Amino acid sequence: MAPIVTLALMAASLLGVMSAPVSHDYKVEVAALNTKYSGYGITGTDKFHRGACHDIEYSSSDAVVAINAAQFGDSKHGSSACGKYVKVNRADSDSNYYIFKVVDVCKDCEENTLLFSERALREFSDQDHLSIDWKLIEDGEEGKEDKEQKEEKEEKEEEDDHDDDHTSKPESSHHSDRTYRGRGTWFSDTRGSCGVDFSQDEMIVALNEAQQGEQYGPNSKCFQKIRVSVKGEPSKSVVVRVVDTCPHRYCSYGQLDLSQAAFKKFAPMSKGVLDLEWSFV
Known part of the structure; x- marks a missing residue:
């Protein structure tokens, strides 16, 4: 009977290993703020986890985004990307960017990938899978960007005025x-x-x-x-x-x-x- 008992124990041990949770080796770290990532943008409402950001409600018709699990962070300990925003542009064009709120995690997405709602992705692409560049930003970054762009425009106008040898113009509203x-x-x-x-x-x-x-x-x-x-x-x-x-x-x-x-x-x-x-x- 001993060999049978030994075989049973080995089978039980193997079964235990097979049933153990599989580690995806996620970093469980939220993506760094204002850091550029290059990856893919995809869509698919069935891939939204729903509930990862407990205090954020949204519908499938909203223009929102979910971040891959490796860069989403840990919502249970308040260190996730929930409620922050992503600033996105197509990898083949950095002249236009789009800003969407992070409302969920995409557990099936690869690292550096963002999952867009249908409405969000259609704002800048008719494809379901495309290369993108993106940054995680805090709310209010839009105003900062607007100010920086305004200052750049003013500096360019001043340089143009100087190059054209124009005298100073009365101050106007840019x-x-x-x-x-x-x-x-x-x-x-x-x-x-x-x-x-x-x-x-x-x-x-x-x-x-x-x-x-x-x-x-x-x-x-x-x-x-x-x-x-x-x-x-x-x-x-x-x-x-x-x-x-x-x-x-x-x-x-x-x-x-x-x-x-x-x-x-x-x-x-x-x-x-x-x-x-x-x-x-």
């Missing part, structure tokens, strides 16, 4: 000179974050949260006017007034939600999404 680009959709509300009632027959707009500023703060864009045109058609433009905010979960930096009347100046509402260029006036 704020109204800058052109922004982003997706444009339409919305249905009749009261907004600026505290006024409005009609969808008016030429109005909801500005993305990253550029809106606090309602009563010094940088609030409430009631400012914006000139909007479809990309590539600058001669066909409309002027709209800011009366509302499009939350970050729906609108990334540079994006607008137009009133139905304003949207129909460019296309029927059934089109849904436009590629816009706009500036403050």
Whole structure:
């Protein structure tokens, strides 16, 4: 009987090894802030883990992102990427970047890979798998980037003035000179974050949260006017007034939600999404 007992013990030992948890050798570290990573962007709502960021609710129609498990961190101990943002650009073009909120972990994604919701990925690609560059950033980085870009533009204008041997010009607002680009959709509300009632027959707009500023703060864009045109058609433009905010979960930096009347100046509402260029006036 001894050989049988020995064989049984060996089988039990082997079975125990086979049933032991498999280690994926994850670093369990959150990606470093403001550090460039090169990897892939993919989409697939079935790959979202759901629940990794316990206090963040989202739906499959939101423009959001999940980070691979190796760079997500540990949400149980408050050291994860939950609630932070990723700044993304296509690897073949660094002239345009997009910002999305991190709401989950992708357990099946390889390191340096980001999982986008369908709505998020379609903002910059019609592919389901593409090469990207990305950084993990804190909320509010958009304002910092906007300031840096503004300063760079001012420096370039000063250099151009010097090169052309022009005398100093009166100080002007660079704020109204800058052109922004982003997706444009339409919305249905009749009261907004600026505290006024409005009609969808008016030429109005909801500005993305990253550029809106606090309602009563010094940088609030409430009631400012914006000139909007479809990309590539600058001669066909409309002027709209800011009366509302499009939350970050729906609108990334540079994006607008137009009133139905304003949207129909460019296309029927059934089109849904436009590629816009706009500036403050």
